[in-house]
Amino acid sequence: MADYKIKVWRQSPLGIGPGGGEGPGGKEGKFETYTINNIDSDLSFLEMLDILNQQLLQENNIPIAFDHDCREGICGACSLVINGVPHGPESSTTTCQLYMRHFEHNSTIIVEPFRAKAFPVIQDLVVDRSAFDRIMQAGGYISVHTGAATDANTVLIAKQSADDAFTAATCIGCGACVAACKNASAMLFVAAKTSQLGLLPQGQPEKTNRTLKMVQQMQLEGFGNCSNHYECEAACPKNIPASYIAQLNKDFLISSFTNKEFECQNDNCYES
Amino acid sequence: MSISLHAKIPDGPLADKWDNQLAHFNLVSPNNKPKYKVIVVGSGLAGASASASLAELGYQVDCFTFHDSPRRAHSVAAQGGINAAKNYRNDGDSIYRLFYDTIKGGDFRSREANVYRLAQISGQIIDHCVAQGIPFARDYAGYLDNRSFGGVQVSRTFYARGQTGQQLLLGAYGALNHQIHQGKVTMHTRTEMLELVVEDDVAKGIIVRNLVTGEISRHSAHAVIIASGGYSNLYYLSTNAQACNVTATYRAYKKGALFANPCFTQIHPTCIPASNENQSKLTLMSESLRNDGRIWVPKKLGDKRSPEAIPDNERDYFLERRYPAFGNLVPRDIASRAVKNICDQGYGVGSTGHGVYLDLADAIQKLGLKTVKERYGNLFEMYQRITDDDPSQTPMKIYPALHYTMGGLWVDYHLMSNIQGLFVLGEANFSDHGANRLGASALMQGLADGYFIAPPSIGHYLATYQPELPDSQSSAFNLALEKVDNRVNKLVNISGQHSADYFHRQLGKIMWENCGMSRNEQQLTSALEQIPQLREQFWQDLKITGSDKMLNAQLEKAGRVADYLEFAEVLCHDALARNESCGAHFREESQSTSGEAKRDDEHYSYTAAWEYKGDDNTPQLHKEMLNHDEVKPSNRSYK
Numbered sequence: 001m002a003d004y005k006i007k008v009w010r011q012s013p014l015g016i017g018p019g020g021g022e023g024p025g026g027k028e029g030k031f032e033t034y035t036i037n038n039i040d041s042d043l044s045f046l047e048m049l050d051i052l053n054q055q056l057l058q059e060n061n062i063p064i065a066f067d068h069d070c071r072e073g074i075c076g077a078c079s080l081v082i083n084g085v086p087h088g089p090e091s092s093t094t095t096c097q098l099y100m101r102h103f104e105h106n107s108t109i110i111v112e113p114f115r116a117k118a119f120p121v122i123q124d125l126v127v128d129r130s131a132f133d134r135i136m137q138a139g140g141y142i143s144v145h146t147g148a149a150t151d152a153n154t155v156l157i158a159k160q161s162a163d164d165a166f167t168a169a170t171c172i173g174c175g176a177c178v179a180a181c182k183n184a185s186a187m188l189f190v191a192a193k194t195s196q197l198g199l200l201p202q203g204q205p206e207k208t209n210r211t212l213k214m215v216q217q218m219q220l221e222g223f224g225n226c227s228n229h230y231e232c233e234a235a236c237p238k239n240i241p242a243s244y245i246a247q248l249n250k251d252f253l254i255s256s257f258t259n260k261e262f263e264c265q266n267d268n269c270y271e272s
Numbered sequence: 273m274s275i276s277l278h279a280k281i282p283d284g285p286l287a288d289k290w291d292n293q294l295a296h297f298n299l300v301s302p303n304n305k306p307k308y309k310v311i312v313v314g315s316g317l318a319g320a321s322a323s324a325s326l327a328e329l330g331y332q333v334d335c336f337t338f339h340d341s342p343r344r345a346h347s348v349a350a351q352g353g354i355n356a357a358k359n360y361r362n363d364g365d366s367i368y369r370l371f372y373d374t375i376k377g378g379d380f381r382s383r384e385a386n387v388y389r390l391a392q393i394s395g396q397i398i399d400h401c402v403a404q405g406i407p408f409a410r411d412y413a414g415y416l417d418n419r420s421f422g423g424v425q426v427s428r429t430f431y432a433r434g435q436t437g438q439q440l441l442l443g444a445y446g447a448l449n450h451q452i453h454q455g456k457v458t459m460h461t462r463t464e465m466l467e468l469v470v471e472d473d474v475a476k477g478i479i480v481r482n483l484v485t486g487e488i489s490r491h492s493a494h495a496v497i498i499a500s501g502g503y504s505n506l507y508y509l510s511t512n513a514q515a516c517n518v519t520a521t522y523r524a525y526k527k528g529a530l531f532a533n534p535c536f537t538q539i540h541p542t543c544i545p546a547s548n549e550n551q552s553k554l555t556l557m558s559e560s561l562r563n564d565g566r567i568w569v570p571k572k573l574g575d576k577r578s579p580e581a582i583p584d585n586e587r588d589y590f591l592e593r594r595y596p597a598f599g600n601l602v603p604r605d606i607a608s609r610a611v612k613n614i615c616d617q618g619y620g621v622g623s624t625g626h627g628v629y630l631d632l633a634d635a636i637q638k639l640g641l642k643t644v645k646e647r648y649g650n651l652f653e654m655y656q657r658i659t660d661d662d663p664s665q666t667p668m669k670i671y672p673a674l675h676y677t678m679g680g681l682w683v684d685y686h687l688m689s690n691i692q693g694l695f696v697l698g699e700a701n702f703s704d705h706g707a708n709r710l711g712a713s714a715l716m717q718g719l720a721d722g723y724f725i726a727p728p729s730i731g732h733y734l735a736t737y738q739p740e741l742p743d744s745q746s747s748a749f750n751l752a753l754e755k756v757d758n759r760v761n762k763l764v765n766i767s768g769q770h771s772a773d774y775f776h777r778q779l780g781k782i783m784w785e786n787c788g789m790s791r792n793e794q795q796l797t798s799a800l801e802q803i804p805q806l807r808e809q810f811w812q813d814l815k816i817t818g819s820d821k822m823l824n825a826q827l828e829k830a831g832r833v834a835d836y837l838e839f840a841e842v843l844c845h846d847a848l849a850r851n852e853s854c855g856a857h858f859r860e861e862s863q864s865t866s867g868e869a870k871r872d873d874e875h876y877s878y879t880a881a882w883e884y885k886g887d888d889n890t891p892q893l894h895k896e897m898l899n900h901d902e903v904k905p906s907n908r909s910y911k
């Protein structure tokens with residue numbers, strides 16, 4: 001059993017709290033510190049927050065908003081920057097799979113949202129990551145009509161390509177890569193997505209267009225540039241290697257040469 | 273509304289029924305399709321695949337999910353794989369065999385025609401998914417790999433490492449994104465459906481709440497699809513995600529849709545046990561561990577020694593003892609009940625006593641650690657991350673948990689409920705799995721429903737329907753909206769003492785103890801007394817802080833728990849009325865002298881479909897009798 005001080009970011013950008021008053025943390029947001037005692041070391045970080053929220057509720061305070069769902073490291077809903085690190089101190093671990101045994105008794109734990117211009121805060125620790133969805137909508141798919149496919153074994157795929165594509169495909173879309181990057185770049189996310197499809201034969205016909213459109217959308221969303229520090233790789237709970245970024249750089253370069261219509265639409269233009 | 277349980281199964285021999293149906297579906301002409309609007313609630317495998325495929329055809333689609341992105345639906349968590357009768361292994365698989373296995377696995381409580389169609393479509397699903405770029409496992413020659421799963425004798429399961437659900441969902445999400453990009457699907461994220469609107473016995477639309485702003489709005493359409501997933505976490509602890517719930521289907525039930533076989537709930541034997549009472553979920557550990565692991569408890573009551581210190585002759589390998597022929601590989605339901613039994617007798621291990629050892633020591637000694645790690649390395653890691661124990665050093669602890677719900681809204685062959693224009697897909701409907709689902713069959717069913725069955729079936733329905741959009745300002749919409757508004761207000765203003773979670777936990781306890789792995793009349797009657805009391809307490813003593821005009825997780829949860837508190841009763845009524853043991857439903861009154869489940873075909877060969885009769889009345893049972901023309905019911909034996 002351990003005790004902690006939880007210093008947590010509270011913010012209510014909508015500015016609507018109970019009785020029409022200001023929400024927790026106000027519109028601009030601020031840190032609040034809470035004390036929580038007798039935490040079992042076998043509890044997960046989110047279960048600790050559940051208990052803190054029960055405590056807040058009992059004290060007539062408003063519980064802290066945070067995103068979560070599967071609690072088994074696969075849906076990508078949970079986020080949080082814990083003591084300065086997206087998903088906390090353990091490597092290859094999402095916040096929902098982080099356990100309190102990794103935190104010392106009587107320590108102060110600082111909890112913040114994933115911060116990025118493209119991820120506006122909705123409430124407290126909940127941010128809007130729909131920019132990722134819009135990047136995917138711009139071209140992150142193979143446009144096959146239901147019913148059009150030929151027998152699955154007519155396309156042979158070398159095991160190595162299938163495995164490489166799979167590694168890229170394990171991205172859970174959590175956004176830790178963006179939160180870890182000092183430029184809030186989404187390059188690792190986009191690279192994982194373009195590489196998954198680009199490495200497979202089915203993905204070839206649309207490759208040029210896909211790469212250009214997704215990169216363009218990434219820029220429009222206000223994500224920063226990649227300056228090759230690879231903090232993203234270190235923060236990725238699924239260990240997606242930054243080498244996919246090199247692959248994207250290469251694909252992007254080739255695509256922009258072969259597609260004359262493409263023009264960069266943003267001063268924050270992609271530099272490869 | 274008068275209830276008709278007409279399943280609308282097409283004529284002809286079993287193998288020709290779907291083709292006959294396809295040949296006779298009404299069609300909507302291409303230039304008329306854009307005039308029709310379909311609402312889809314849910315963006316999991318079933319909802320995303322249906323939305324994308326309907327939009328590809330030209331219909332306007334509005335898709336709703338309470339998640340922040342369609343990609344987070346709980347389909348994402350499926351691990352093992354997806355079945356298809358491709359017979360790529362040349363091991364004797366066929367459409368018929370997949371059909372047969374599914375019927376038998378479901379303990380003869382499903383509709384033959386539906387199951388046969390599922391098996392027929394299974395191959396097309398794999399074709400489509402490969403075309404979408406889903407990175408299924410392959411062999412060195414570049415061909416798709418298969419494994420055997422869930423105790424069947426052929427290798428028909430396609431998989432993408434341990435993350436098949438995630439990959440399939442990303443494929444469906446891609447197809448959905450394509451249509452969103454084309455402007456044919458309007459996606460509403462962080463939006464929860466709270467009411468179905470029904471006018472003149474026809475589904476006309478839904479009422480939703482925006483979870484960020486609290487705004488309540490109305491949406492009308494020519495057809496409504498519910499693909500909202502299963503209700504396992506009614507039991508509080510389950511392998512499902514935190515937000516999985518019964519609200520969408522239960523709200524439809526209260527508007528007249530029949531709820532079929534609610535008591536068919538599947539329990540998975542190998543989950544990581546709860547280690548303390550604040551735990552929020554149970555994580556599934558793949559069943560494959562039972563291939564090499566031995567399950568045991570100490571022979572001596574209250575033996576607190578560490579497992580390594582307990583010599584072999586003081587261990588009770590109770591599955592091997594009770595089921596010498598199958599040993600640790602008995603089916604899911606048998607294993608689960610045996611584990612619970614032994615723990616109820618006080619032999620359980622771990623801090624709560626709700627756990628048994630799953631020991632790989634013998635396998636490690638025989639095969640070497642390297643081989644064992646090759647097989648189960650990722651599971652070892654996952655287990656260690658959660659429990660801090662290394663399974664290569666000390667046995668794992670496991671305990672059964674709620675995992676999947678075969679029950680759901682009643683649908684006919686067209687996947688339409690008894691309410692005209694309300695279609696139900698995926699885990700939310702009751703079709704195909706009978707009283708017990710086989711491993712790797714839920715993903716198959718969700719995608720069959722969404723990609724291949726719903727699109728022509730809905731076209732068939734729409735073809736007879738006028739293209740004017742139902743008026744969303746009608747009195748039915750006004751009433752439904754008002755109801756949602758009142759309910760939300762009521763919930764925020766109770767000002768009691770306890771959180772929604774507190775009540776959910778209590779409900780889970782009542783259900784697990786009285787309507788869990790094995791059920792009897794006395795327990796079920798007791799549950800039916802306790803649930804209304806808890807519900808009353810909930811409505812008097814719930815506490816929510818913050819307003820309904822902000823992101824308020826407590827309020828969201830309270831609405832879902834409120835529905836669970838009513839639905840639990842329907843489930844118990846169903847369990848009580850079915851006085852036979854079949855599939856996952858074990859009635860203690862219906863067992864052989866050796867404790868085996870006894871099915872009663874003479875009295876219970878039907879689908880139980882429950883009709884809402886008002887808040888203060890018992891729901892009414894309707895029966896759809898099942899015909900077993902093709903496969904004669906036999907005993908599911910594991911000896």
Ligand SMILES: Cc1cc2nc3c(=O)[nH]c(=O)nc-3n(C[C@H](O)[C@H](O)[C@H](O)COP(=O)(O)OP(=O)(O)OC[C@H]3O[C@@H](n4cnc5c(N)ncnc54)[C@H](O)[C@@H]3O)c2cc1C
Nearest residue numbers: 314315316317318347352353465501698699712713714715
């Ligand atoms: C841990 C685990 C492992 C599994 N492994 C396998 C496996 O290996 N093979 C297999 O075949 N099956 C497996 N299953 C079962 C299978 O994953 C599910 O049955 C299936 O994915 C359900 O898909 P669905 O589309 O019906 O529902 P879901 O994927 O649960 O989607 C439900 C959707 O509905 C939305 N929704 C719900 N209610 C509302 C509402 N009121 N308003 C708005 N939106 C709403 C949600 O936001 C979500 O988008 C597993 C299940 C679990 C839990």
Ligand code: FES
Nearest residue numbers: 069071076078096
């Ligand atoms: S809650 Fe799903 S990944 Fe953490």
